[in-house]
Amino acid sequence: MPLLRQLEFAFRPVAGIADPGRFGAALDAGLTDPDYKDVEQSLNLEQTARDLLRTNGADRIATELRVKWNSRLKTAAGRADYREKLVSLNPRLLDHPTEIDRTLRHELAHILAQFRAGRRRISPHGAEWQRACVDLGIANEKRCHNLPFPAQTYAARFVYRCPNCRQEFPRVRRMRRAVACLVCCRKHNGGDFDSRFRLKLLSSR
Numbered sequence: 747m748p749l750l751r752q753l754e755f756a757f758r759p760v761a762g763i764a765d766p767g768r769f770g771a772a773l774d775a776g777l778t779d780p781d782y783k784d785v786e787q788s789l790n791l792e793q794t795a796r797d798l799l800r801t802n803g804a805d806r807i808a809t810e811l812r813v814k815w816n817s818r819l820k821t822a823a824g825r826a827d828y829r830e831k832l833v834s835l836n837p838r839l840l841d842h843p844t845e846i847d848r849t850l851r852h853e854l855a856h857i858l859a860q861f862r863a864g865r866r867r868i869s870p871h872g873a874e875w876q877r878a879c880v881d882l883g884i885a886n887e888k889r890c891h892n893l894p895f896p897a898q899t900y901a902a903r904f905v906y907r908c909p910n911c912r913q914e915f916p917r918v919r920r921m922r923r924a925v926a927c928l929v930c931c932r933k934h935n936g937g938d939f940d941s942r943f944r945l946k947l948l949s950s951r
């Protein structure tokens with residue numbers, strides 16, 4: 747069954763493979779938004795956001811405001827929707843807890859700025875937004891919404907190892923086929939698949 751056999755070359759460790767942490771692993775496993783609900787509640791982001799609106803004179807919309815994790819956000823750390831009174835946060839922030847509060851305030855500043863402006867159109871990161879940032883305690887906030895890490899960071903949940911040269915092969919997914927170490931197969935078997943060099947699962951999480 748040659749189709750089920752494959753030789754594998756270990757790429758140099760790249761930035762794309764990051765330690766996923768607890769929530770990164772959950773994210774990688776494709777869990778959906780409700781799975782983050784308890785986390786969301788424990789962090790009490792919504793309450794924090796509502797309190798911030800109240801102390802800045804936006805009582806009228808404070809109780810309407812919702813904060814949700816949205817795993818469909820790719821590179822954006824967060825998003826603010828004034829009409830929906832909704833702040834969306836990227837669950838990848840859970841791996842960077844120090845960024846959560848700042849992102850929340852950044853998005854909240856969009857809501858607060860539009861509330862103050864009423865029906866008037868304002869530019870997304872213009873003077874009104876900057877003023878709101880100052881009032882929300884993030885005076886030097888930049889307009890950048892992007893996450894402090896690349897979008898395509900995959901969690902290596904499975905680590906395989908060549909029994910011969912001990913080279914490790916971190917992988918996001920479980921290997922479904924018989925995979926052997928290319929380097930060893932080349933060196934000792936003329937480049938053909940050799941089950942002596944079949945990769946073994948070392949650890950998974």
Ligand SMILES: [Zn+2]
Pocket residue numbers: 852853856870871889890891
């Ligand atoms: Zn923004």
Ligand SMILES: [Zn+2]
Pocket residue numbers: 908909910911912913927928929930931943
């Ligand atoms: Zn090897």
